[in-house]
Amino acid sequence: MPPRLRLTAVAFALASLNALPAQAAEPPTATTQAVHCGKLFDARSGRILGEHTVLVRDGRIAEVLPGRAKLADADSIVLSDHTCMPGWTDLHVHLDGESSPQSYSEGFRLDPVDFAYRSVGYAEKTLMAGFTSVRDLGGDVTLHLRDAVNQGAVKGPRIFAAGTSIATTGGHADPTNGFNTHLAHLMGPPGPTEGVINSIDDARQAVRQRYKDGSDVIKITATGGVLSYAKSGDAPQFTVEEVKAIVDTARDYGFRVAAHAHGKEGMRRAILGGVTSIEHGTYMDDEIMRLMKQHGTWYVPTISAGRFVAEKAKIDGYFPAVVRPKAERIGALIQETAAKAYRNGVKIAFGTDMGVGPHGDNAREFLYMVEAGIPANVALQAATIRAAEVLGVDDQGVLEAGKRADIIAVPGDPVADINAVLKVDFVMKDGKVYRQPRLDIPAQ
Structure with missing residues (x-):
């Protein structure tokens, strides 16, 4: 379904929740x-x-x-x-879904309304686990879920929503990855409205579209990703100039920019472009850590997601063949990277990438952080005062x-x-x- 129709259907789904008795x-x-x-x-x-x-x-x-x-x-x-x-803040969630062997086919079989109603349960699980705020980094549903929570129609955390992520053609968040040629031609090439850019002008337009959509934060996919239907999990996917155009335009609207990144070169470009945070950071090395400290860039490790995909990669049929080697290779490294980043003085904040793993299990990230050598009190700060600093808010944490x-x-x-x-x-x-x-x- 084209993104514009998908957004309309989601809006109707969550709007129907507002018709419920308004005791909340x-x-x-x-x-x-x-x-x-x-x-x-x-x-x-x-x-x-x-x-x-x-x-x-x-x-x-x-x-x-x-x-x-x-x-x-x-x-x-x-x-x-x-x-x-x-109350804790998880800086990296996806409340519009949850990983399963059926995830790659559900987008073709289910309506956006289905995803909208599922998100309601995921939101409540997250709140009941102690997370009173989340930053949702990608998904049409959560802009409307955020509004339903704010209106009291749904129980859930305070949501800082990115809406549609910004990618390049074939990049980690290109919504047509994996489509057959006939379907791709039928839909037409996605552009800035759908979150796909290939120039500085596209970059500016994509940010302005996120503003129009009602986003609270901008998410870019600075490198390939693990779960996207594409071969590379770490290749850089933006130029420095494109990232800078996104960041500069985002600043005009009061947005901060989070960058999904696994590979070193993509991280380097994102940091030089001025992003607020690097998410995952799998292949971060000493040079990247020095650059992050120099620019004040935050690191959100998402160890939970790494461990989850590495475990599921061992199960035949859980992931498509193109995804499985990435999940096995990249997922296993994130906890070790987090340990190195902490030892090197990189600023660390809390995030899980839940939606990859099961919603409601977010607090296990604390255990994984401590396993990595991060003191328990520092891990708790990462989900409270440090998370508030990443969000740029001063009334919580x-x-x-x-x-x-x-x-x-x-x-x-x-x-x-x-x-x-x-x-x-x-x-x-x-x-x-x-x-x-x-x-x-x-x-x-």
Whole structure:
């Protein structure tokens, strides 16, 4: 289906959700909530602090008090044996799908409406896992999903959506890769409207189209990719001048640019072109790391996706033949690259590429980061204050007065035992509680 018709169908699908009873769309309560935390993770310092009380009013943090404050006019939420943290942010997700052996044929068999409804469940799973914000890096569905979440029709994280990724002809995000000649001719060559560029003028037009579509961020595919129906997973796919045209135009509209990149030369061009972040970064070497530090470029490793595709590449028939060798070769390297980047002082933020792996398992990335030698507190900072820096927002990522009341909690101490991140049982976003520990009621 042509992208324009696909967007229209998605809009109708998610618009239908807005016709549901609007109980979720009620404004936040004005009642003060007192969240009593046995411990509190200070994202600025990366330290676990002792008992604190977080006061929440009108969806914002009103005050953070040491100890267990007693307030007669506040509704108490008692998390005495928990560590409270700012809600996590996953900087690389794809909420419009999830990998399976059928993924490559579903685009021909399913309607955009099917993908829209699936995305609703993926969004809720992500929120319930403790991720109150995500940056969705590619997918028509999530522009509309974002709006449905903001309107209160759908439970999900705050979504910073890229919409359609920007690629070159035959590049990782070219939507016609793998099409037979007849179908490709029938559809016609994709252009900037569909996210495919081949010149500086195309680059500018593609960014402006993303603005028209309502995107929050720009995603480019600076090199080949693992899962695209194409041979190369690491060849460079833009010139420096094309990247610079994208970045400069994006800046006019207040966009930041994330660059999918596996190969060294594509990373080099993306960094010189001024992108905000490098995603995956598989073949990053010392030269690229020096360049990233020099330009202040962020690194989002997505170890989860690497491990997932390397594992699935061992299964006959899971991936098409052209994809399988890339998945086996590239996927296995990302965790090692993340370890080197941390040792070399590259700025690291949290992202998983979920949609490749199963939504809701995002927190396993923390475990993989720690396995790579990244300290647990640094990994937690990567998903809180550092992620906010990548997004360019200053109202989330820390538990401080005036910030969004995005609060999650886990039993125990996640810095002492990183496995605690898999046990999120309290989730508050914008002052609304979506998940809380079940009370044990004695048998009568």
